[in-house]
Amino acid sequence: MNAITRREFIQVSAASGAALTLEFSIPGTAFAQKAAATPAEVTAWILIHPDDRVTIRIARSEMGQGSLTGLAQLVAEELECDWAKVGWEYASPNEHVKRKRVWGSMSTGGSAGVRTSQEYLRKAGASAREMLVAAAADQWKVSPADCTVANGVITHGASKRRVSYGKVAAAAATRTPPDEKTVKLKDPKDWKIAGKDVARLDIPDKVLGKPVFGVDVNLPGMLMASIAQCPVFLGKVKSVDSAAAEKMRGVKGVVKGTDFVAVVADNWWRANNALKSLKIEWDEGANGKVSDESIKAMLKAGLDEKGLPNARSTGDVPAAMTAATKVVEAEYYSPYLSHATMEPMTATAWFKDDGMLHVWTSTQNGEASMAAASEAGGLPLEMVEVHKMMLGGGFGRRGAPQDYVKQGVIIAKEFKGKPVKMIWSREEDMQHGFYRPVSLVRMKAALDKDGAVTAMHSTIACPSILALLRPEGIQKGIDFTAVRTFADMTYTIPNQLCEYAQKNPHVPVGFWRAPGLQNSFYRECFIDEVAHAAGKEPLAFRLAMLKPDDKNRLVLEACAKAADWGKPLPPGVFRGIAQSDGFGSYTAMAAEVSVNPAGEIKVHRVVFAIDSGYVVNPDACRAQAEGNVIFCIGQFYQAHHIKDGRVAESNFHDFPLPKMAEMPKVETHLVPTGGFWGGHGEPGALNVAPAIMNAVFAATGKRIRTLPFTADELKKA
Amino acid sequence: MISITVNGKAQKLDVEEDMPLLWALRDELKLMGTKYGCGIAQCGACTVHVDGQPVRACVTPVGSVQGKKVLTIEGLSKPGLHKVQKAWIEHAVPQCGYCQTGMMMAAAALLQKTPQPTDAQIDDAMTNLCRCGTYARVKKAIKSVAAGGKSAPAKA
Known part of the structure; x- marks a missing residue:
C-alpha cells in the first residue's frame, strides 16, 4: 500500500484499540473486514460499532495533560455507555471545515480543553443516548419514557427486553437529534464516569512506545529534512553555497527559504550533517546588536513613560501615596524562557498526486495547522488535511505560531509527490522559540498607620504576546496576558492603578505555560514584602485583604490548613505561601524550603489547593499539579540571554531542565466548590515561584527579585 | 555493512560507522520508540540497552555496537509487559x-x-x-x- 487515506487511518486507529498508531502493513483483507463492520455516527462526536465499542471524537489535542480522557469521560457519562468499550480518535480538521466546524474549537490552550467544551460534549452524549433509546423504543413499539439505560444496554422494564447500543446504533443515527435546549444534563453529584479516577486512555500505548509522535511519522518513500534558520530573529537568507552538501551521501536536495535553509536526505542524521556543511550568508537585518542590556534599557524606559494605558484604575492612588505612613517600592525582573518541549518542532508534508496536501504534525490546534499549511502550500483549505499526531509536549509552543508547519510545507513543495519529514535539531528548537516574555515590573504600595494597604500601583513593562500572535485581542492598549494578576487581583485595596508599557523587542514571544505567570511571582512576593514592612504575618495579611466569599480566600485557607501553616517545622526548614487565580481556577500554594550554607535551595514539600469548580479526572489533575511544580522550579536557574540579536543558549547543557533529584513532595488538594468550570493544565504553575521565594526569604532574610539567581546571592554571610 | 542484533533479531546495516545508533534505529530500522531529544546525551530520551547496559543512542556510533545486542523499548515488552x-x-x-x-x-x-x-x-x-x-x-x-x-x- 503506497498511501493511507483518512478513512483507512480512522479504521486502523479504531482497530488498534483507538491508539493513534500508523500501520502500513495491515493487509487489505483486514481493511475489508473492518469496512463491513462500519460504525454508525450517532452524533458528530460519537461512533458506535456493531460490537458495542464506542469511539469518541476528540477535537482538542492531547499533549500529556490528560484532557483527551477527561473529554471522553464527559461524553461517556451522559451517553451511559460502558467505559471499558470506549476508544477515541481525533476529529479530522479537513472534515471539520467541510462540515461547517461541527466539532467547535480545536484550539488547545489556556487550560480550556475541558472547561470550554464540557457543555456541548455532555449534550452530545445525552443527545446520542436519547436517540439510541428512541430507536430501541421504536423497534419495541413502546414509549422511550418506559426504557432505562445503563452501561450501553437499553432495557424496557415491563417486557424485560434488552438491547445493546451496537444493535440500534444504525437506526439511531438516522434519527433527528433532539433540540439541544431540551437536553437535560446530569447533576455532577450523580456522575459515575466523570469525576472519577478512570485510567487515562493514552497511557497503555505510551508505555509500549507505540504512539506516533510528530517525529515518528513513517510514510512510504519518505525523505527527512533538517533546517537552519537565521540566528538573528527576523533575518533572512542572503546566499547559500551548498556544493559540498549536495555531494554528501543520501542528500536529495537543498531548499532555500526566505529565512531558512533546509537539507533533505534519506536519513535525518545525514540531512543534519549536510546542513552543517552549508555556507550560509545571512542578512541579519537591523537587530544584530540587540542584547539583554538593550532590552532591559527599553523596559526600564517604559516604566518611566507618562500616560501609559491603564489596565485598572480605582480611587486616587497619588493621594493615597502622599497620605501614606509608609511606602514600599520594588522592581522585579524575569527573563525570556523557551518551552523546551522534549519533542522538537516537526512537520511532515506530502503533496499528493491527487492534488491534496497532507500534513502530519504535533499541534495544539489542528485548524491553525491546516490554515498555515493552506497558506504555505497555496491550496484552499478543502485541499489540505492535517493528521494530528501525539505531541511530545506543547506548553503553548505548538498553538498559535505554526511556523514549523509552514516550513514543512515549503520544503515538501520542492519534492512534490514525496512525503518529507522535517525535524528541528534541539539547537534550532531552543534558538527559534516563541519565548515567555521578558518583563520588568515596578510595584509601589501605601501603608497606613495600622499597617493596612491603602494603595497599590503596578507598572508592567513587557513584550506583548497578543501584538505578535493575536493583535485583535489587544483592547485599549492592554494585552491581558501582560497585566493579569494585577489588573484582576481581588485584594480589597481601595486605590489601585495598573499601567502597561508595551515594549516589543524583535525576539518572538508566545504563550508559555500559564502566560503571565511571572506576575504571580512579582505580586505575591511583593505582597510578602509589604506584609514584612507592615510587621504582619504573611498569611493573615493576605486573608485580611480577601472578602469572606472570595474563592481565593477559601482556597488559601484550605491550602494553609493542609500545609500545617503556623505549626512547628523541622530545624532549618521554612515556609512560604502565595495565592492567585487564573485559567478559570482559584489556587494557593505553600512551600517548605531549606537553604544550605552554600546558598543552594532544597524544596521539600509543596502543598497545593485548587478550586476548579468541578473535577473530571482527579488523578490527571494531580499529575498536572506535580508537573507544574517541577516545570516552574526550573525558572530559578533557566534564562535565555539575548546576545547579538540571537538567543545565546543552544541545548540542555546551557538551558537545563529540572531533574528527578529536584522533585519535591507535592500534595494536591482538590477543593471544587461547583457552579463554574476552571482549568488544571496551568493554574498549578502560578504560585510555584512566589511560594518558594517567600520561603527562601523566611529562611535567609534575602529577597530575590530577579530570576534566575545564583547560589552566591543566597550564601549565608 | 554493520551487523548488530536488535531486540533479538540480526540486522545488517549499510550505513556510515559514525551514524549515531539512534538514527540507525529510527531511520534505517524504523524503530520509532527510541526518541531524539538533544543529540548530546543530556536528556536520555534515546536510552537503549547495549549488551544490557543503558546507553544514550544519540552519541553512540552504530559502528561501536557492531556484533553487540541492542534492546529498545519495542523489545522490552517481549514476551509480555516488562x-x-x-x-x-x-x-x-x-x-x-x-x-x-x-x-x-x-x-x-x-x-x-x-x-x-x-x-x-x-x-x-x-x-x-x-x-x-x-x-x-x-x-x-x-x-x-x-x-x-x-x-x-x-x-x-
Whole structure:
C-alpha cells in the first residue's frame, strides 16, 4: 500500500484499540473486514460499532495533560455507555471545515480543553443516548419514557427486553437529534464516569512506545529534512553555497527559504550533517546588536513613560501615596524562557498526486495547522488535511505560531509527490522559540498607620504576546496576558492603578505555560514584602485583604490548613505561601524550603489547593499539579540571554531542565466548590515561584527579585 | 555493512560507522520508540540497552555496537509487559509520553543492576529529562517494582 487515506487511518486507529498508531502493513483483507463492520455516527462526536465499542471524537489535542480522557469521560457519562468499550480518535480538521466546524474549537490552550467544551460534549452524549433509546423504543413499539439505560444496554422494564447500543446504533443515527435546549444534563453529584479516577486512555500505548509522535511519522518513500534558520530573529537568507552538501551521501536536495535553509536526505542524521556543511550568508537585518542590556534599557524606559494605558484604575492612588505612613517600592525582573518541549518542532508534508496536501504534525490546534499549511502550500483549505499526531509536549509552543508547519510545507513543495519529514535539531528548537516574555515590573504600595494597604500601583513593562500572535485581542492598549494578576487581583485595596508599557523587542514571544505567570511571582512576593514592612504575618495579611466569599480566600485557607501553616517545622526548614487565580481556577500554594550554607535551595514539600469548580479526572489533575511544580522550579536557574540579536543558549547543557533529584513532595488538594468550570493544565504553575521565594526569604532574610539567581546571592554571610 | 542484533533479531546495516545508533534505529530500522531529544546525551530520551547496559543512542556510533545486542523499548515488552511497564501503567506515570521510553529503559537497567535502589540511587541513575514533570511517579513506580509491585498505586 503506497498511501493511507483518512478513512483507512480512522479504521486502523479504531482497530488498534483507538491508539493513534500508523500501520502500513495491515493487509487489505483486514481493511475489508473492518469496512463491513462500519460504525454508525450517532452524533458528530460519537461512533458506535456493531460490537458495542464506542469511539469518541476528540477535537482538542492531547499533549500529556490528560484532557483527551477527561473529554471522553464527559461524553461517556451522559451517553451511559460502558467505559471499558470506549476508544477515541481525533476529529479530522479537513472534515471539520467541510462540515461547517461541527466539532467547535480545536484550539488547545489556556487550560480550556475541558472547561470550554464540557457543555456541548455532555449534550452530545445525552443527545446520542436519547436517540439510541428512541430507536430501541421504536423497534419495541413502546414509549422511550418506559426504557432505562445503563452501561450501553437499553432495557424496557415491563417486557424485560434488552438491547445493546451496537444493535440500534444504525437506526439511531438516522434519527433527528433532539433540540439541544431540551437536553437535560446530569447533576455532577450523580456522575459515575466523570469525576472519577478512570485510567487515562493514552497511557497503555505510551508505555509500549507505540504512539506516533510528530517525529515518528513513517510514510512510504519518505525523505527527512533538517533546517537552519537565521540566528538573528527576523533575518533572512542572503546566499547559500551548498556544493559540498549536495555531494554528501543520501542528500536529495537543498531548499532555500526566505529565512531558512533546509537539507533533505534519506536519513535525518545525514540531512543534519549536510546542513552543517552549508555556507550560509545571512542578512541579519537591523537587530544584530540587540542584547539583554538593550532590552532591559527599553523596559526600564517604559516604566518611566507618562500616560501609559491603564489596565485598572480605582480611587486616587497619588493621594493615597502622599497620605501614606509608609511606602514600599520594588522592581522585579524575569527573563525570556523557551518551552523546551522534549519533542522538537516537526512537520511532515506530502503533496499528493491527487492534488491534496497532507500534513502530519504535533499541534495544539489542528485548524491553525491546516490554515498555515493552506497558506504555505497555496491550496484552499478543502485541499489540505492535517493528521494530528501525539505531541511530545506543547506548553503553548505548538498553538498559535505554526511556523514549523509552514516550513514543512515549503520544503515538501520542492519534492512534490514525496512525503518529507522535517525535524528541528534541539539547537534550532531552543534558538527559534516563541519565548515567555521578558518583563520588568515596578510595584509601589501605601501603608497606613495600622499597617493596612491603602494603595497599590503596578507598572508592567513587557513584550506583548497578543501584538505578535493575536493583535485583535489587544483592547485599549492592554494585552491581558501582560497585566493579569494585577489588573484582576481581588485584594480589597481601595486605590489601585495598573499601567502597561508595551515594549516589543524583535525576539518572538508566545504563550508559555500559564502566560503571565511571572506576575504571580512579582505580586505575591511583593505582597510578602509589604506584609514584612507592615510587621504582619504573611498569611493573615493576605486573608485580611480577601472578602469572606472570595474563592481565593477559601482556597488559601484550605491550602494553609493542609500545609500545617503556623505549626512547628523541622530545624532549618521554612515556609512560604502565595495565592492567585487564573485559567478559570482559584489556587494557593505553600512551600517548605531549606537553604544550605552554600546558598543552594532544597524544596521539600509543596502543598497545593485548587478550586476548579468541578473535577473530571482527579488523578490527571494531580499529575498536572506535580508537573507544574517541577516545570516552574526550573525558572530559578533557566534564562535565555539575548546576545547579538540571537538567543545565546543552544541545548540542555546551557538551558537545563529540572531533574528527578529536584522533585519535591507535592500534595494536591482538590477543593471544587461547583457552579463554574476552571482549568488544571496551568493554574498549578502560578504560585510555584512566589511560594518558594517567600520561603527562601523566611529562611535567609534575602529577597530575590530577579530570576534566575545564583547560589552566591543566597550564601549565608 | 554493520551487523548488530536488535531486540533479538540480526540486522545488517549499510550505513556510515559514525551514524549515531539512534538514527540507525529510527531511520534505517524504523524503530520509532527510541526518541531524539538533544543529540548530546543530556536528556536520555534515546536510552537503549547495549549488551544490557543503558546507553544514550544519540552519541553512540552504530559502528561501536557492531556484533553487540541492542534492546529498545519495542523489545522490552517481549514476551509480555516488562515489570517496569506494568508499574508505569499502575502509577499512571506518562504525561505526553515522549521521554518515557527512554525513562523506562533507564529504570529497567537500574533495577537489573540494583533491584532495591534507595532514593539517592534512583536520583543518581535516573538523569533522564522529563519536561512534563513525571519524576514523582517515575520514582514511585521504580520503588513499587523494587518492592515486588506491592506498594500502593498512585491513584486513590
